Amino acid sequence: MLAELALDYPLPKVILEHRGLSKLKSTYTDKLPQMINPLSGRVHTSYHQAVTATGRLSSTDPNLQNIPVRNDEGRRIRQAFIAARGNRIVAADYSQIELRIMAHLSQDKGLLDAFAHGEDIHRATASEVFGVALDKVSGEQRRSAKAINFGLIYGMSAFGLSRQLNISAGEAKKYMDLYFERYPGVLRYMENTRQQAAEKGYVETLDGRRLWLPDIKSSNAMRRKAAERAAINAPMQGTAADIIKRAMIAVDDWLEQQNNDAVKMIMQVHDELVFEINADVIDSASQQIRTLMEGSMQLDVPLLVEIGVGDNWDQAH
DNA sequence: ATTCAAGGCGCG
DNA sequence: AAAGCGCGCCTTGAAT
Secondary structure, eight states: HHHEEEEHHHHHHHHHHHHHHHHHHHITTTTTGGEEEEETTOOOEEEEESSSSSOOOEESSSSSSSOOSHHHHHHHTTTTOBBOOEEEEEEEEEEHHHHHHHHHHHOHHHHHHHHHTTOOOHHHHHHHHHHOOGGGHHHHHHHHHHHHHHHHHHHHHHHHHHHHTTTOOOHHHHHHHHHHHOOOHHHHHHHHHHHHHHHHHHHHTTTEEEEOOOOOSSHHHHHHHHHHHHHHHHHHHHHHHHHHHHHHHHHHHHHHTTTOOSEEEEEEEEEEEEEEEEEEHHHHHHHHHHHHHTTSSOOOOOOEEEEESBBTTTTOO
């Protein structure tokens, strides 16, 4: 609301800027220093393994899974997370893991192919939906395709897409129809998921974690639709959680076996593992981390891990 | 002084 | 009438 007004008037823009800075100050700049443990000189989060509906971890006191990253002011907070002398921060992120899981679960030919060939998935989607060659996709088209891909993971409707892209409902519906025409396996997967959720009352991840959906047969359409969106999202979000949990166990086993104290796994942020690693072993350790994470589960598409190194957490991205 | 809900917003 | 999944924390205002 304010964001729309901010496009045309200075006051709402200033209010939004104030809110953003005020959020950074109250939640991070003022709070994190208070939470430094005097014995270690560090902040220590608590991870909770039985909180979320999908199988993700959650993080509290402080939450280290929502440290700013999306703009420059916020990233200054992230730059305060630094490695001890002689060490570096290494961040290892799964690339597009939920879309890869969607490709695997749906067995959609086009999606499987795109990932098999290592294509930029949003560009590939734009190429299909807008009917242009891969190298002729405009920035605008790629942005739209990205919104469609994310929307699909969340069970978004044409209306939601129209809001997201600021286009008419009809235009949005056209995009989605075109998408499902190009990726019919995805459409079939969405329909099957809704149907199975209704039949069984739950959906599950590749490792068999179940999300029960008591509202899936509700006579209240709003609640039923919400349950359907959760049903569509949970197998993807939850399987991603299965995969990174397996990876964390594999990494821990590796470090344990060789009494490796040059590598410390210090944070998990849903599709990312953060390490503090002795500078002398960065390359070999990174290689092993990549191997363990990418091999955590065997899907019909490759899993890809992007690794960054830096003196602080921001640089490691 | 503490608890709760709502609005808002940080992240994947 | 609502409309995009999953979290946790801050502020505000009201209730206990």
